[in-house]
Amino acid sequence: MRGIRRTLAFLTLFSCVMLAGESVRSLYNKGVKAEARQDYEAAYEFYKAAYDKHPDDLKYRVPFERIRFLAAASKIRRAQKLRELGKMQEALDLFMKAAEIDTSNDLALQEIRRTKEMMSQPAGQAAATPESPSPPPEQDDLHKRLEEAGGPVRLGALSYAPLSALKFTSSDSKVIYETIGKIAGINVLFDPEYTSRRLSIDLQGVTLQQALDIVGLESRTFWRPVTPNTIFVAADSQAKRRELEQSVIKTFYLGNVSTPTDLQDVVNAIRTILEVQRIQQIPSQNAIVVRGTPDQLALAQKMIDDIDKSKPEVIVEVLVAQVRRDKVRQLGIVPPQKGSVTLLGSSLPASTGTGTGTGTGTGTGTGTTAGGLNFNNLQHLNSTNYSVTIDPLTAQAIFSDNNTKILQNPHIRAGDGVKASLKIGDRIPVATGSFGTPVGIAGVGNLGVNTQFQYLDVGVNIDITPHVHPDNEISLKVQLDVSSQTGTASIGNITQPIISQRKVEQEIRLRDGEVNLLGGILEEQETANTSGTPFLAQIPILKYLFSNNDKEKHTNEVVFMLVPHIIRGQELSGINRRTFDVGTGTGIDLRMVEKPVKPEAAGVKAEGQKPGTQPPTATPVSTPPSPVKTTPPVEQPAIKPLPSGQPSLRLEPSTASPARGSSFGLSVVITGGKDISSVPLQIVYDPKILQFITVSTGDFLAKDGQPVALVHRDDAVSGILQVMAQRSDSKGVSGDGVVFNMIFTAKAPGSGSIRIANPGVKNSQNQMVQFVLAPASVTVN
Numbered sequence: 001m002r003g004i005r006r007t008l009a010f011l012t013l014f015s016c017v018m019l020a021g022e023s024v025r026s027l028y029n030k031g032v033k034a035e036a037r038q039d040y041e042a043a044y045e046f047y048k049a050a051y052d053k054h055p056d057d058l059k060y061r062v063p064f065e066r067i068r069f070l071a072a073a074s075k076i077r078r079a080q081k082l083r084e085l086g087k088m089q090e091a092l093d094l095f096m097k098a099a100e101i102d103t104s105n106d107l108a109l110q111e112i113r114r115t116k117e118m119m120s121q122p123a124g125q126a127a128a129t130p131e132s133p134s135p136p137p138e139q140d141d142l143h144k145r146l147e148e149a150g151g152p153v154r155l156g157a158l159s160y161a162p163l164s165a166l167k168f169t170s171s172d173s174k175v176i177y178e179t180i181g182k183i184a185g186i187n188v189l190f191d192p193e194y195t196s197r198r199l200s201i202d203l204q205g206v207t208l209q210q211a212l213d214i215v216g217l218e219s220r221t222f223w224r225p226v227t228p229n230t231i232f233v234a235a236d237s238q239a240k241r242r243e244l245e246q247s248v249i250k251t252f253y254l255g256n257v258s259t260p261t262d263l264q265d266v267v268n269a270i271r272t273i274l275e276v277q278r279i280q281q282i283p284s285q286n287a288i289v290v291r292g293t294p295d296q297l298a299l300a301q302k303m304i305d306d307i308d309k310s311k312p313e314v315i316v317e318v319l320v321a322q323v324r325r326d327k328v329r330q331l332g333i334v335p336p337q338k339g340s341v342t343l344l345g346s347s348l349p350a351s352t353g354t355g356t357g358t359g360t361g362t363g364t365g366t367g368t369t370a371g372g373l374n375f376n377n378l379q380h381l382n383s384t385n386y387s388v389t390i391d392p393l394t395a396q397a398i399f400s401d402n403n404t405k406i407l408q409n410p411h412i413r414a415g416d417g418v419k420a421s422l423k424i425g426d427r428i429p430v431a432t433g434s435f436g437t438p439v440g441i442a443g444v445g446n447l448g449v450n451t452q453f454q455y456l457d458v459g460v461n462i463d464i465t466p467h468v469h470p471d472n473e474i475s476l477k478v479q480l481d482v483s484s485q486t487g488t489a490s491i492g493n494i495t496q497p498i499i500s501q502r503k504v505e506q507e508i509r510l511r512d513g514e515v516n517l518l519g520g521i522l523e524e525q526e527t528a529n530t531s532g533t534p535f536l537a538q539i540p541i542l543k544y545l546f547s548n549n550d551k552e553k554h555t556n557e558v559v560f561m562l563v564p565h566i567i568r569g570q571e572l573s574g575i576n577r578r579t580f581d582v583g584t585g586t587g588i589d590l591r592m593v594e595k596p597v598k599p600e601a602a603g604v605k606a607e608g609q610k611p612g613t614q615p616p617t618a619t620p621v622s623t624p625p626s627p628v629k630t631t632p633p634v635e636q637p638a639i640k641p642l643p644s645g646q647p648s649l650r651l652e653p654s655t656a657s658p659a660r661g662s663s664f665g666l667s668v669v670i671t672g673g674k675d676i677s678s679v680p681l682q683i684v685y686d687p688k689i690l691q692f693i694t695v696s697t698g699d700f701l702a703k704d705g706q707p708v709a710l711v712h713r714d715d716a717v718s719g720i721l722q723v724m725a726q727r728s729d730s731k732g733v734s735g736d737g738v739v740f741n742m743i744f745t746a747k748a749p750g751s752g753s754i755r756i757a758n759p760g761v762k763n764s765q766n767q768m769v770q771f772v773l774a775p776a777s778v779t780v781n
Contacts, residue, residue, distance in 0.1 A: 024053045028060060035067065044071035044101065072102035076111060088119045152248045152294035156228040158184055158208045161713055166203040166211055169707040171728035173197045173219040176709075177233055179726045180215065182680055182760070183711050184208040189226065191234035191244070209592060222587065241587045249291045252301065254308045257286050266307055270300050274588060295590045299582060306576050312416040312468035313568040319561040320408040320460055320482055325554075330398040332548035335533055339390040396548055408460050413567070416468050425459010428485060431494050451494065458483050458499060466564065470572070472512045474564045479505045482558065502558055512566045523556040647672040649681070649739075649756050650774030657779045658746040663693060666754060666776060668740040670700055675732035675763040677701075679739050680724035686752035687719035689780050691745045697725050698738030706731075732764035746780040753777050 031046030044067045051064040079094035092115045099108040163183075168176050174196050181188035197219050203211060212231075216222055222236045224245055234240045257263050260283045267281045267288060278291035290300050414420030433452045461481040466474055480503065487498040510516050530537060532547020543549075583589035648671045658664040668683075670676070679701070685692070692714045701708045712723040723740055727733070744754075755775035763769055 024050050024060070027053075028063075031063060031067075035063075040067060040070040040074045043067050068102045069105070072098040072105045072108060075101065076105075076108055079111065079115075083115060083118075088115060091115055092119070152246050152297075153225045153227065154294075155186065155225040155231065161715075162205040162207055163203070163211065163711055163713060166201065166206065166709070166711055168199060168201045168709050168728060170198050170200050171707065171709065173199050173215065173221070175726065175728055176201065176215050176219075177212075177223075179678075179709050179711065179724070180208060180211050181231070182678065182726070183713075183722070183724055184212075185229065187227075187230040189230060189232045191232065191240070194221070194234060213591070222589070236586055238586060245293045245587070247291060248294055248297055249289070250297050250301075252288045252290065252304050254286045254288065254304065256308050256310045263288070266304060269307065270303055273303070274299055276300065293588065295582070295588050298590060299580070299588065302575070302580070309571060310568065311418070312566065312570050314414055314416075314466040314468060314474055315565045315567050316412045316414070316420075316464050316466065316476065317563040317565065318408075318410050318412065318422075318462055318480070319559070319563070320480075321559045321561075322482075323555075323557045324403070326400070326402040327551075327553040328398070328400045329551045330396045330548065331544065332396060332532065333545050334394040334396075334531065334548045335546055336391040336393060337533070339388060342387045342389065344385055344387060394548070410460065410462065412462060412464055414464055414466050416466060416570075419463060419465045421464075422462040423457050423459065425457060425461070425483075426485075427455040428458050428497050428499070429453040430456055431491075431496060456483075456499065458485055468566060468570060469509075470570055472566060472569065473509055474512065474566065475507065475509045476562065476564060477507045478562065479503075480560055482560075504560055508562075510562070510564055512564065514564070516562045517559065523554075525552075525554040527552040646772060647674065647676075647761075647769060648772035648774065649759060649761075650772075651754055651756065651776035654774065654776045655778075656776065657781060659781050660746050660749055663743055663745045666742045666744065667698065667738045668742070668756065669737070670739050670761075671736045673700070673736070673761075674734045674769070675765070676734065676761060676769065677732040677764045677766075678724065678726040678762050679759075680722075680726075681759040681761070682757040683721040683723065683742065683754065684757050685719045685721070685744070685754045685778075686750070687716055689746065689748045689750040689752055690719075690754075690778065691747045692716065692721055693743040693745055695721070695723055695740055695742045698741055700735070700737030700739050701725055701727050701733060703733055703735070703737065704731075744778075746778075749780050751777070751779045 027046045027050040031043045031050065034040075034043035034046060044064075047060065047064040047067055050060045054060050075094050075098035079091040079098065082094065083091035092112065095108055095111045095115060098105060099112060102108070166180075168179075174190060174194075176199060177188045177190075199215070199218050201215065201218065203214065206214065212223060216233075216236070220236050221233050222241065223231045223233045226232050232244065234244055254263065254266065257266070263281050263283055263286060267279055270276055270288070270290065271279055274292070274296050276290055276292045276296055280289045281287070282289065288304070290297060292300070408424065410422055410424060412420050412422050430453060431451050432454045459482075461479075461483070463479040465477040467476075468474055481501065482503075483499050483501040485497045486500045488495050489498055490496070508516060527550075529550040530543075530547055531550075532543065536545075537543050537547030539546075581591040583591075650669055650671070652667050652669050656664050656666070668679075668681070670679070695710070695712050697708045697710045707728045709726050709728060710724070712721065714721045721742075725739060753775050754777075756773045759771050759773065761769045761771060
């Protein structure tokens with residue numbers, strides 16, 4: 001019993017160990033599969049789980065360490081997409097997980113800091129991350145100063161609504177500037193060296209920005225913003241522009257330059273075209289630091305955006321096809337062509353002879369000799385005395401057909417204007433020269449001959465330089481070389497290779513995806529050989545019995561084809577193709593383009609248009625500048641009557657009862673005015689029952705014969721008419737009289753009031769004058 005328990009315990013422990021081992025292997029295999037499908041985050045989790053179970057096993061540690069970078073990079077990419085969608089917190093969580101996976105990934109730490117800065121509402125108050133050490137106090141002060149520093153000063157948004165009329169007759173340019181400034185609600189300062197000019201200006205339908213530019217052009221002056229509601233006017237000259245124009249600095253980072261010459265080309269273009277003298281390139285950062293006017297920097301930004309673009313890229317599919325076909329046919333019967341007869345010497349008939357000798361003794365002898373063939377023994381020849389040799393009869397019927405196909409289809413990716421090379425094959429050494437020890441040099445042993453070699457690229461060699469055109473066409477400068485070693489030759493006791501070569505070099509222009517036959521070589525070789533019995537070998541049918549016919553046909557065809565594909569085109573936006581007005585030769589000034597407002601959007605007729613005279617023109621609905629409020633004025637407490645002698649502004653008649661569809665007039669009357677030079681004010685009416693038609697100047701400001709400038713702007717939606725009259729000289733007038741004459745049309749039944757709001761009447765000393773205001777009531781029948 002005790003033995004059974006021990007056995008069960010052992011089996012339980014063994015099974016647990018085996019299950020644990022299988023679990024680790026399963027996690028590892030899952031990680032391998034996830035990595036194969038490029039799911040690096042899942043692969044990291046599987047590898048990490050396997051590594052945690054066996055941290056001492058290199059089999060699991062190596063893939064865990066290797067996959068960390070890829071998993072962190074995958075999380076960073078997902079987090080960047082979430083941040084682009086505005087999901088800041090989710091993106092931040094993923095960035096932090098990426099930093100935990102790979103602590104050496106600086107990009108994750110940078111993205112964490114950047115995301116926290118974007119999430120922080122007040123600039124510069126994002127919580128410092130542990131990875132970014134706090135700067136020293138003096139450096140922190142500098143950063144604060146930079147964070148609090150403003151950009152280039154821009155004039156506050158001026159209304160795009162066109163002025164109905166702007167007329168000055170022989171007026172001082174200072175007065176014109178000040179008048180436009182009061183209408184726009186901006187302050188106008190003048191250079192101490194400014195010299196006034198007498199100008200006559202009559203403008204219709206221009207905006208405030210255009211009016212300022214036109215006055216500057218007429219008076220040969222320029223203006224620059226000092227604050228969002230203040231401009232400074234000075235004479236237009238190079239010296240004054242250098243002295244007074246704003247100077248701003250900015251660093252531009254270029255992301256698509258690859259060589260220092262590219263960066264230098266951008267710097268030269270900005271320096272030459274924009275006349276920027278203070279510009280410096282930083283090749284180590286691919287950056288350009290520019291100091292100039294705001295308009296110069298804006299145009300520099302435009303030029304950099306136009307030039308610093310990713311180059312178009314092309315994949316060229318090269319097809320090198322070689323087809324070789326060899327046909328060999330041997331057919332016929334070759335009869336014996338020659339024979340020979342050979343005598344066998346050992347079997348020839350023998351010859352007999354008798355001789356007599358004389359001397360000291362006398363004797364007679366007889367002998368037999370096996371000799372050569374002679375006429376005497378021809379009669380004794382038989383079949384054993386010779387042999388006959390005849391060539392064999394040969395019959396041949398052989399046919400062979402060999403087809404060989406060689407296909408090479410490499411793909412080459414190249415950027416616009418960049419040469420790409422592809423070499424597939426071998427490098428074969430070729431002797432180019434040799435040198436040895438000169439004869440007769442004492443003390444030098446036999447060093448032999450040293451041979452110099454040069455290696456040739458044999459195989460498929462392709463050089464392609466593409467250029468992408470805006471119309472999706474591609475110019476290719478191609479050099480294609482297909483070579484192979486076909487044999488060897490001995491030259492000067494040195495074995496040299498024999499290389500066959502097929503080379504094409506040309507420049508072509510193709511469309512995207514167009515198949516082009518770059519070149520083709522067709523070689524055909526036919527050989528016919530007949531051998532046999534003369535005369536009989538030429539008989540049409542019998543020739544196959546008395547001759548052998550050999551025919552060989554070799555065909556070799558080589559074709560080169562190119563198929564270009566654009567994988568990245570030239571990206572040109574609308575702003576890249578736009579033409580900009582950059583001012584004159586004196587200085588660079590960008591002209592701001594007003595956004596037109598369609599008449600349908602306004603829903604009212606243009607101011608100053610009389611019914612039935614012409615089609616309605618656009619009346620942009622916009623917010624007038626700050627000094628003259630555009631919103632209906634808030635109900636103010638009733639103005640207490642002032643002591644006698646104080647001027648007053650009232651509307652006459654104080655009551656009106658026009659019929660629907662009829663027009664009626666109202667006048668703004670001033671009483672008790674003293675030294676008055678300008679009268680700007682607002683007329684507030686009910687746009688539901690009234691429609692403004694026109695306004696004209698009265699006799700008060702022009703009582704001494706001086707011309708009066710009148711400017712007005714009507715907002716038919718809110719029912720606010722802004723109107724201003726100003727004398728052309730610096731003197732004021734006193735007394736009573738009519739300042740403005742207005743005409744309205746009753747368009748709908750109802751009752752309402754017309755009142756004067758926000759008066760800004762000033763005397764010749766540019767001091768505000770207090771007034772008593774009196775409204776008028778209107779009832780449309």
